[in-house]
Amino acid sequence: MRALILFLALLCLSPFASAAAYEDAIGVTFPDEVSGFQFRRRETFSQKALGAATGYLHAGPVQGTVYVYTGGLSSIPEGTDSAIVRKHFAQVIGEVKQMEAPGLASKVTVPSTPGQVTHLAGCGPQFIWKGYDMELDGAQLVSYTYMTVVRNNFVKLRISYLKSNPTGRADADRFIEGVRKVIGRC
Template identity: 80%
Template sequence: MRPLILLLALCCLSPFASATAYEDAIGVTFPDEIGGLQLRGRETFPQKALGAATRYVLDGPVQGSVYVYTGGLSSIPDGTESAIVRKHFAQVIGEVKQMAAPGLANRVTVPSTPDQTTSLGGCGPQFIWKGYEMELDGTVLASYTYLTVVRNNFVKLRVSYLKSNAAGRATADRFIEGVRKVVGRC
């Protein structure tokens, strides 16, 4: 009888258990939820320079990922203004544009407008960012890539949602602001 009671108690507690993902490269713990998106796991890439990705989702669907990596560089200035960061961001956006070529996306539309830099108030780093659209299997997604540097690591955010989702951009903004506070240890 005692093992049965223990099993029932564990089953009842599981919905209240909190999962987190620790990112030792920048010394932060990503919580089980950011901006309404739920943690879905952390993947460490085989090449150390590629670092790790922590993924979040919200039904609707909205997906967000946080990538922390060095890209093989030994020294990366914090923030968004250095030539190294600007060059890397151009490379990242170039990779987005090339997604249609190998068939990963049916269509990718990246506007020719200049990259933007956030000017968010309060605690946390600022990001360079760019928005674009992708069509995957007939579904059009609005997507955004954000980049900054924290503790000698690139921190790249990707967030996507159905373009037809009226609340998608607001949810994406909450996710970005939440990640910013986590990364900034606010």
């Protein structure tokens, strides 16, 4: 219930509420707009290991959030191929399914296939990613989690949209490309 309320609350924010957010941990500024997604919020977590989250919203609605954090690790290899990154990604995806137990979501469907690695052309990092479906208060959502490592920090992207949104996947792909260029300083 709280997750759907948060998702809907983001939709109600003023379209004029925007401000660039500098992420010191990876040395980039997340702009007011990324590929048609408008900046909505930035949250810095009280535990330093949890880092910060920068949220964006696109009409449709499609919500994208960028998380930058260390998870308490002092050294994290760049990219997507290390055992550390693969293990952490599996843990993050496992937490999605666990959302059912406390009633945060229902009908969570996570494919048993392993995460895939992007092969995107041009500037910016590649990501390991996986998609899944869930229901929040009767709303059917499609979500994706993407992860890479930049400057000893996990960079996790979570994108969600209503399953009934015919442009949701295309919008999500544009967001991934846009964030990739931001963090790649392209």
